[in-house]
Amino acid sequence: MQPVIQFVDVVKIYPLKAGDVMALNHISFAVERGEFISIMGPSGSGKSTLLNLMGCLDPPTSGNIFMSGIGVRAMNDVELTNLRRDRIGFIFQYFNLFPLLNVIENVNFPQMLKSGKDVNPDKAKEVLHAVQLEDQFYTHTPMELSGGQQQRVAIARALINDPDILLCDEPTGNLDSKTGSSIMELMTELNRKGATIICVTHDPTVAKYSDRTIRIVDGCIAS
Amino acid sequence: MIFWEIAKRNIRIHMLRSSLAMLGIVIGVVAIASMGILGNSLVATVSESLSSVGDSVIVSPYTGGGGGMMGGGGGGGSSVNLKITDQNYQQIKRAVAPNVAIPVLSTSERMKVGVGSDDIVATIYGVDPQYIPDLKLVLIAGDYNNGNSGCLVGSTFAEDHNIKVGSRISIGSDGEKGTLRVTGIIEERGMSFDLSTDSAIVATQDWFDNTYNRNDYDQVVVKVKEGQDTADVKTIIEKQLNKRDKIVSVTDSKATLASIYSTFGTITTFVSAIGGISMIVAGVSIFNIMMMSVNERIKEIGIMRSIGTQKKEVMSMFVYEAAIIGVIGSVVGGILSILTGYAISALMLGSTKYLFTMANALSVGEGICFGIVVCLACGIYPAWQAANLNPIDALRHE
Numbered sequence: 001m002q003p004v005i006q007f008v009d010v011v012k013i014y015p016l017k018a019g020d021v022m023a024l025n026h027i028s029f030a031v032e033r034g035e036f037i038s039i040m041g042p043s044g045s046g047k048s049t050l051l052n053l054m055g056c057l058d059p060p061t062s063g064n065i066f067m068s069g070i071g072v073r074a075m076n077d078v079e080l081t082n083l084r085r086d087r088i089g090f091i092f093q094y095f096n097l098f099p100l101l102n103v104i105e106n107v108n109f110p111q112m113l114k115s116g117k118d119v120n121p122d123k124a125k126e127v128l129h130a131v132q133l134e135d136q137f138y139t140h141t142p143m144e145l146s147g148g149q150q151q152r153v154a155i156a157r158a159l160i161n162d163p164d165i166l167l168c169d170e171p172t173g174n175l176d177s178k179t180g181s182s183i184m185e186l187m188t189e190l191n192r193k194g195a196t197i198i199c200v201t202h203d204p205t206v207a208k209y210s211d212r213t214i215r216i217v218d219g220c221i222a223s
Numbered sequence: 224m225i226f227w228e229i230a231k232r233n234i235r236i237h238m239l240r241s242s243l244a245m246l247g248i249v250i251g252v253v254a255i256a257s258m259g260i261l262g263n264s265l266v267a268t269v270s271e272s273l274s275s276v277g278d279s280v281i282v283s284p285y286t287g288g289g290g291g292m293m294g295g296g297g298g299g300g301s302s303v304n305l306k307i308t309d310q311n312y313q314q315i316k317r318a319v320a321p322n323v324a325i326p327v328l329s330t331s332e333r334m335k336v337g338v339g340s341d342d343i344v345a346t347i348y349g350v351d352p353q354y355i356p357d358l359k360l361v362l363i364a365g366d367y368n369n370g371n372s373g374c375l376v377g378s379t380f381a382e383d384h385n386i387k388v389g390s391r392i393s394i395g396s397d398g399e400k401g402t403l404r405v406t407g408i409i410e411e412r413g414m415s416f417d418l419s420t421d422s423a424i425v426a427t428q429d430w431f432d433n434t435y436n437r438n439d440y441d442q443v444v445v446k447v448k449e450g451q452d453t454a455d456v457k458t459i460i461e462k463q464l465n466k467r468d469k470i471v472s473v474t475d476s477k478a479t480l481a482s483i484y485s486t487f488g489t490i491t492t493f494v495s496a497i498g499g500i501s502m503i504v505a506g507v508s509i510f511n512i513m514m515m516s517v518n519e520r521i522k523e524i525g526i527m528r529s530i531g532t533q534k535k536e537v538m539s540m541f542v543y544e545a546a547i548i549g550v551i552g553s554v555v556g557g558i559l560s561i562l563t564g565y566a567i568s569a570l571m572l573g574s575t576k577y578l579f580t581m582a583n584a585l586s587v588g589e590g591i592c593f594g595i596v597v598c599l600a601c602g603i604y605p606a607w608q609a610a611n612l613n614p615i616d617a618l619r620h621e
Contacts, residue, residue: 057529057614078533085531092618096526100232105225112225113531157530 002069003030004164004196005054010063012049012219023049025219026063031165031198036191038207039200041216048169050216051200055088055167056080068164085113089158093170095150097142097157103128104138107156114161127156131186148179155186159195166190168199172206184209226536230543233516244512245552247505248598252556252590253563254498259586260564260578262491266484267577271413280456281416281474282307282315282443285465306439307471311464318463319445319456325354326440327418328431332400334424335393336384342396345380346423349431357446358418360425364388365407371430373406377421381408392424400434416476417444453477499593505552506597513545513605524609525617538610545602546595553594557587 012024023046031037041047052058053065056072057080064073067087072080084090097106107124128138131152142150151171158166171187172180188209191197199206207213215222234241284305307315307326316324328349333342350358355367355375363378365388376386386392386405394400409420418425431437445460447453457475464471517524524537564583568575577583 052615055529057618081528081531081533083531084529088531090530092526096522096618098229098523098526100229100236101225105228109225110530113533113536117224161531 001033003066004033004035004068005198006030006066006069007053008064008066010053010060010065012046012053012058013061023219024053024060027219027221028063029214029221031196033164033196034191034194035212036188036197036210037199038210038213039198039216040202040204040207040213041222042202045216046219047200047202047216049219051167051169054165054198055090056083085110086161087164089155089161089163089166091151091154091158091166091168091171093173095142095147095154095174097150097153099142102139102141103133103145103153106142106153107160110157110161124156124160127159128153130159130190131156146179147175148183151175151179151183152186155183155190159190165196165198168197168201170201170203170206171199172203173201177205181205226540227543230540230547233520234544234547237512237516240512240515241548244505244509244548245555247508248502248549248552248594249556249559251498251502251505251597252553252594253560254501255495255593256498256557256560256587256590257563257567258494258498259491259589260560260583261567261571262487262494263580263582263586264564264568264572264577266487266491267580267582268572268574269483269487278447278449278451278453279417279476280319280445280447280453280460281476282445282460282464282471283441283474285469285472306441307443308439311470312440312443314463315443315445315460318459322448322451322456323354323357323446325350325357325417325444325446326428327442327444328428328435328437329441330435332394333396335398336386336390340384343384346419347394347431348418348420348423348425349428349437350418350425351428355425358444360412360418360420361410362407363410365405367407371427371433372401372403373427374403374430375407375409375420375425376405377409377423378411379421380423381405383422394434403430416474416479417442498590502593502597505594506601509545509548509598510601510605512548513541513602514608516544517541517605517609520609521612521617521620524612525614525620528612528614529618534610538606541606541609542599542602545598545606549595549598549602552598553591556594557591560587560590 007027007029010024010027011022014021014023027050039047039050049058053060056067059073064071066072067083070083072083075083098109101109104121104124107127108119108121111119111123125138133149133152133156137145137149142153145153166187168187172183175183184206187197187199197210199210201207284307286305312324312326330347331344332347333344335342352367360375362375365375367375374392380386386408388405388407390405391402392405393402403424403426409425412420445456447456453475454477457473460471460473527537561578565575565578568578
């Protein structure tokens with residue numbers, strides 16, 4: 001079976017006036033379906049760059065990235081955007097829900113992007129059940145929810161289009177430790193049910209939940 | 224669609240800001256449309272009072288380069304070049320055939336209506352009765368005058384001096400020029416190039432000749448038949464009579480009308496252009512709030528783009544926002560401009576009967592369309608900028 005994500009000799013260089021910065025230096029690795037991987041490394045190690053490349057927000061300078069076997073290097077903006085919509089679920093540190101939309105609408109948003117029209121909220125409710133958010137909050141706006149609840153909504157939004165992979169950027173970084181661990185337990189459960197999860201973090205307690213940890217130092221994989 | 228919904232909600236949560244932008248558009252549309260309405264009503268008013276003119280060419284004695292007007296004295300005392308001689312008239316008549324050339328005499332005279340009333344001064348025209356139908360003088364009472372001492376009077380004159388068919392008017396101080404009997408009252412004609420009859424008396428040419436001892440004319444009115452160009456007739460007359468010396472000046476009613484209308488058109492355009500400036504100001508304010516809207520939502524745009532929203536979808540969200548402001552503002556402006564047009568017409572023209580015309584509907588429509596177009600045009604760049612933000616930078620934006 002094809003890996004969900006495969007990096008082949010990926011180099012990322014940021015051209016700056018003061019001189020080029022090599023953020024990723026010939027990186028190769030693969031993530032198999034059903035894996036729960038954490039990516040750790042100090043600030044400036046290239047963690048965020050790696051995340052942006054995995055999320056198809058930024059193309060590699062050289063090398064190539066394959067998402068379920070499809071090379072992203074040759075794709076244009078429209079194709080990359082559709083790829084993000086259909087195959088990747090993003091989970092952010094600051095939840096990043098849309099303040100103008102209520103819970104159901106937030107969760108439905110990627111589904112509406114995909115279908116191009118209004119959709120039945122049944123699937124959103126189903127996913128919200130899976131992330132254990134109670135029914136009474138469904139018509140609330142994000143501002144009326146606690147941090148943990150917001151992150152559950154964000155996870156539900158990431159899951160709605162049945163992505164190949166969940167990409168998490170410090171998912172517990174803005175939560176207290178108790179709520180954080182409940183979110184991580186939810187992630188573990190989703191992983192048990194088959195979700196592929198990549199979690200970028202510098203928190204060792206988060207990394208503990210993963211099957212394997214990739215350490216980045218100075219743009220290279222250390223272990 | 225969800226982006227339409229987001230645009231609507233964003234306008235709603237920034238109600239004050241959005242309303243102010245709409246107000247700008249409202250003012251712009253009202254300025255343009257109500258100026259248009261004023262111009263149209265003005266033209267309609269003027270053309271109604273000019274409508275009886277028809278196609279005519281007026282030949283009057285040449286008075287020199289902008290020189291003296293005709294004296295009020297009458298009675299053949301003035302210098303000869305201020306009259307059109309019978310010989311000239313015959314020349315004109317031959318030149319313009321088969322069009323009718325109507326010789327007209329006129330003078331200002333003192334007169335009295337009824338015993339013991341005050342002297343009044345009015346114009347008396349002398350016209351051969353056979354030409355009355357050609358001049359299109361319509362009577363609202365009485366009959367065309369038969370006999371020498373009969374006359375027609377204009378409707379304004381009749382109203383002002385309480386004259387009815389059968390009334391008698393004594394002409395000259397103490398009636399020294401005799402008495403005229405009113406046989407008919409002429410319908411209101413408004414401004415006219417030939418005979419301004421509303422406040423005047425039309426007597427027979429014979430009476431005029433006898434009373435004032437005249438054998439020449441003050442003007443000749445040529446009624447141009449349908450299908451013939453007034454300008455051609457004017458040229459023919461000028462060629463015939465002004466061969467050596469300039470004896471007559473010729474006015475072409477059609478050309479004069481055209482220049483009057485084109486002047487009104489220019490004024491309307493100019494005034495509407497001033498309204499257009501307020502629309503530009505409104506456009507700038509739309510541009511401003513759209514830029515603000517984009518700037519405060521950079522992070523949101525970053526999130527949208529990262530979870531799979533296309534550039535054109537982001538763009539559509541902002542275009543919808545500008546369109547909502549534009550359409551609401553313009554339609555409200557359109558409604559208000561009808562009210563404003565009503566007020567302006569009532570105040571400046573004293574009448575609102577020209578308000579509901581095709582031309583005014585067009586002016587309001589133009590104003591509304593212009594408002595919407597300005598809003599969209601001013602929303603496009605901010606929307607384009609939003610769509611083309613780098614998602615990574617936008618996500619990192621605080």
